[in-house]
Amino acid sequence: xxxxxxxxxxxxxxxxxxxxxxxxxxxxxxxxxxxxxxxxxxxxxxxxxxxxxxxxxxxxxxxxxxxxxxxxxxxxxxxxxxxxxxxxxxxxxxxxxxxxxxxxxxxxxxxxxxxxxxxxxxxxxxxxxxxxxxxxxxxxxxxxxxxxxxxxxxxxxxxxxxxxxxxxxxxxxxxxxxxxxxxxxxxxxxxxxxxxxxxxxxxxxxxxxxxxxxxxxxxxxxxxxxxxxxxxxxxxxxxxxxxxxxxxxxxxxxxxxxxxxxxxxxxxxxxxxxxxxxxxxxxxxxxxxxxxxxxxxxxxxxxxxxxxxxxxxxxxxxxxxxxxxxxxxxxxxxxxxxxxxxxxxxxxxxxxxxxxxxxxxxxxxxx
Ligand code: ZN
Numbered sequence: 001x002x003x004x005x006x007x008x009x010x011x012x013x014x015x016x017x018x019x020x021x022x023x024x025x026x027x028x029x030x031x032x033x034x035x036x037x038x039x040x041x042x043x044x045x046x047x048x049x050x051x052x053x054x055x056x057x058x059x060x061x062x063x064x065x066x067x068x069x070x071x072x073x074x075x076x077x078x079x080x081x082x083x084x085x086x087x088x089x090x091x092x093x094x095x096x097x098x099x100x101x102x103x104x105x106x107x108x109x110x111x112x113x114x115x116x117x118x119x120x121x122x123x124x125x126x127x128x129x130x131x132x133x134x135x136x137x138x139x140x141x142x143x144x145x146x147x148x149x150x151x152x153x154x155x156x157x158x159x160x161x162x163x164x165x166x167x168x169x170x171x172x173x174x175x176x177x178x179x180x181x182x183x184x185x186x187x188x189x190x191x192x193x194x195x196x197x198x199x200x201x202x203x204x205x206x207x208x209x210x211x212x213x214x215x216x217x218x219x220x221x222x223x224x225x226x227x228x229x230x231x232x233x234x235x236x237x238x239x240x241x242x243x244x245x246x247x248x249x250x251x252x253x254x255x256x257x258x259x260x261x262x263x264x265x266x267x268x269x270x271x272x273x274x275x276x277x278x279x280x281x282x283x284x285x286x287x288x289x290x291x292x293x294x295x296x297x298x299x300x301x302x303x304x305x306x307x308x309x310x311x312x313x314x315x316x317x318x319x320x321x322x323x324x325x326x327x328x329x330x331x332x333x334x335x336x337x338x339x340x341x342x343x344x345x346x347x348x349x350x351x352x353x354x355x356x357x358x359x360x361x362x363x364x365x366x367x
Contacts, residue, residue: 029054045205046089123149142247167220271354293331338359
């Protein structure tokens with residue numbers, strides 16, 4: 001569909017750029033972009049692409065808006081806490097630009113649905129926060145012949161590149177192996193400066209617009225690093241690997257695989273107990289045996305009375321201190337490390353273990 005008079009008015013600052021012009025703006029309108037993840041990176045990507053006039057935006061996310069998202073995920077408003085992220089994001093985008101079509105995928109991207117979803121779009125941009133999904137997005141894009149504009153963030157640092165172009169390398173050419181599970185903490189565990197995804201996501205949106213319009217020099221074969229504390233950008237060049245299992249000359253990966261198994265990040269299934277359930281047990285004097293697996297420095301935040309502190313790294317050698325025949329609740333700061341400890345203990349024959357959902361933070365918030 002051609003640009004309407006109202007749209008030509010709206011995109012005037014684009015169309016007067018000789019590099020874009022009405023022709024380029026028409027390409028932007030005709031384009032469709034899938035944004036994987038509607039969080040810190042997805043927020044500015046989606047908002048700038050919507051404002052720029054991308055005709056069709058796809059949003060995929062399985063999560064709901066949480067209070068702790070609002071420090072950086074600017075597409076979501078305070079009033080939308082508890083609401084599906086895709087629905088919350090769609091409302092903001094429609095308000096920004098009524099001319100666009102938004103498709104929502106209120107689900108996780110998986111090896112089962114990725115190819116079907118990705119084929120509906122011209123370009124993919126990855127704003128996820130875990131390695132399993134990154135490899136999944138990469139492989140699905142290479143198999144489908146789609147460009148993948150990649151970004152990642154942690155604490156004060158961000159990275160950016162463009163993968164999956166015809167001539168250029170892919171994510172696996174750069175990172176053939178995923179890191180050991182647990183060695184790279186997520187933003188939930190390690191923290192992230194709120195402005196950081198704004199910088200990296202905006203750069204991803206820039207690369208998407210350049211891909212659509214074919215202008216400038218794309219960030220292919222280059223990994224851009226951004227250090228917010230030093231306020232420095234640096235760049236590492238890398239090549240397409242002819243032996244890459246995904247985009248190489250004789251690829252071994254011709255269909256999607258089990259990415260959690262590949263990254264060693266299978267979800268840990270534990271029996272859970274909420275902070276309020278635990279508090280109730282305390283009040284009835286039915287308190288279970290408590291194991292706190294946080295580091296000694298983290299105990300400054302506070303402790304649950306009567307808990308035995310065994311930092312995660314000492315669990316193996318101090319396991320004998322945890323009774324096997326009693327109900328045991330394991331907790332950490334947020335409930336992630338404790339889940340891994342429980343997984344380990346179950347393998348050692350423990351059967352009565354519960355993970356405190358949300359960790360000490362959840363307990364503390366009860367007051
Ligand atoms: Zn490759």
